[in-house]
Amino acid sequence: MSAHDTIVALSTAEGVSGIAVIRLSGTEAIQIADQVFYGKKLIDQNTHTIHFGTIRNNEKQIIDEVLVSLFKEPKSFTTENMVEISCHGSPVIIQEIIKLLIEKGTRLAEPGEFTKRAFLHGRFDLAQAEAVADLINAETNNARQVAINQMRGGFSNEINQLREELIHFASLIELELDFGEEDVEFAKRDDLKALILKIQSYLQKLIQSFDQGNVIKNGVPTVIAGKPNAGKSTLLNVLLNEEKAIVSDIAGTTRDSIEDEIVLGGINFRFIDTAGLRDTKDIIEAMGVERTREKMKKASLIIYMVDLTNTTADEIKKETKDLIELGIPFIKVGNKLDKADAELIDTLRKEDFIFISAKHNEHIEELKEKILSMFQWSSVKTGDVLVTNLRHFEKLSQTKESLDRVLIGLNGSVTGDLLAMDIRQALHYLGEITGTITTDDLLENIFSKFCIGK
Ligand SMILES: Nc1nc2c(ncn2[C@@H]2O[C@H](COP(=O)(O)OP(=O)(O)OP(=O)(O)O)[C@@H](O)[C@H]2O)c(=O)[nH]1
Numbered sequence: 001m002s003a004h005d006t007i008v009a010l011s012t013a014e015g016v017s018g019i020a021v022i023r024l025s026g027t028e029a030i031q032i033a034d035q036v037f038y039g040k041k042l043i044d045q046n047t048h049t050i051h052f053g054t055i056r057n058n059e060k061q062i063i064d065e066v067l068v069s070l071f072k073e074p075k076s077f078t079t080e081n082m083v084e085i086s087c088h089g090s091p092v093i094i095q096e097i098i099k100l101l102i103e104k105g106t107r108l109a110e111p112g113e114f115t116k117r118a119f120l121h122g123r124f125d126l127a128q129a130e131a132v133a134d135l136i137n138a139e140t141n142n143a144r145q146v147a148i149n150q151m152r153g154g155f156s157n158e159i160n161q162l163r164e165e166l167i168h169f170a171s172l173i174e175l176e177l178d179f180g181e182e183d184v185e186f187a188k189r190d191d192l193k194a195l196i197l198k199i200q201s202y203l204q205k206l207i208q209s210f211d212q213g214n215v216i217k218n219g220v221p222t223v224i225a226g227k228p229n230a231g232k233s234t235l236l237n238v239l240l241n242e243e244k245a246i247v248s249d250i251a252g253t254t255r256d257s258i259e260d261e262i263v264l265g266g267i268n269f270r271f272i273d274t275a276g277l278r279d280t281k282d283i284i285e286a287m288g289v290e291r292t293r294e295k296m297k298k299a300s301l302i303i304y305m306v307d308l309t310n311t312t313a314d315e316i317k318k319e320t321k322d323l324i325e326l327g328i329p330f331i332k333v334g335n336k337l338d339k340a341d342a343e344l345i346d347t348l349r350k351e352d353f354i355f356i357s358a359k360h361n362e363h364i365e366e367l368k369e370k371i372l373s374m375f376q377w378s379s380v381k382t383g384d385v386l387v388t389n390l391r392h393f394e395k396l397s398q399t400k401e402s403l404d405r406v407l408i409g410l411n412g413s414v415t416g417d418l419l420a421m422d423i424r425q426a427l428h429y430l431g432e433i434t435g436t437i438t439t440d441d442l443l444e445n446i447f448s449k450f451c452i453g454k
């Protein structure tokens, strides 16, 4: 099928709504719309105009009254002819209109196909196309801002420019190779080294931004862990402001993990309440404890909670040691402050504990501040460039590794052909980020994750 065949899809959400938008894109989009739209003749109208009329499946039967927006190539999202039909948001109307358009020669779009076409026609590069999906899926204001910064250019321009400079050197070195035995040096090694150092420092900045970018895009899985009865479920409920988990004074109440998300300081936290850690003969509880350990390993943050009325400094020392071995950042929380022993509190104060009463909602704000302080940065602003996409992060890291090898080669005066190989490799990885180099598999992988209609 040609890339220009005309595709159709509902671009607004499924279900009943005030208005729904059905989108068409392709060479024939306007002619096909003209066959079902009764009002003005669309083909004679200017681009970027809106027209009122009816959609009919024959001269007589009106399916709906609609507004049609026209976008003539190349001034559209996909750069192809596009028509957007705004109809009433009833699933029956939507279905009838799409059915009719398919009868007239369009086909149903695949997931992400509008964006894919925009990319293939050079409307934007691959990293920007991926940012479109991130923008739609943004769950916090920060995530929205990062996505829109990337969609509007982000690191694409810089990477493309650095890539161009590197290509220049690669071709000079390859030219040297053509001269074989003769001792020529077209590519000045000092200049090449300076360029690579410049690229490395830019890559390093981007790679480092992933820690923050990843948190902004994917949120922070935060496990609440500790012994049975410490008050973990009570804390989860207080944080969520909802009676989500069962609380009881029976040790071993929570068996499965229970989780939910809240936004704190512009970051999405997924709090995970878990079965209390202890050796138990109860098979189900033991499975729950195993699950807790799994969740802890995958967490980005652990809230380690102790029951101040039922623990000792020695016990805490041992548990903290286990946590340090796990290597995941954790916050130490002493619960049941209302009934706690003053002496124990004094001892733990030196250990950087936060004291709360989950049941009485005391010092919870302090705990929230502590949690946020683990991710301290100011909120994302227009123009800030952060890497949020794992694929980009991996490609950037691979580019950097290839360039590391070029630098080592330059310092050890390696032959031109080896240098050229590593430079080509770096160029390949850079090209994959912005999509100068793509494969069908890569595109399929990226766009299949989009929704239909985008
Ligand atoms: N006095 C006091 N009691 C509390 C506090 N927080 C929780 N509790 C009580 O401690 C008991 C255990 O609370 P849970 O939240 O079920 O404890 P848990 O850590 O989830 O326990 P498991 O699910 O068994 O691992 C309940 O009776 C709570 O009411 C507190 O701040 N002060």
Ligand SMILES: [Mg+2]
Residues within 6 Å of the ligand: 232, 233, 234, 245, 246, 247, 253, 254, 273, 274, 276
């Ligand atoms: Mg519990």
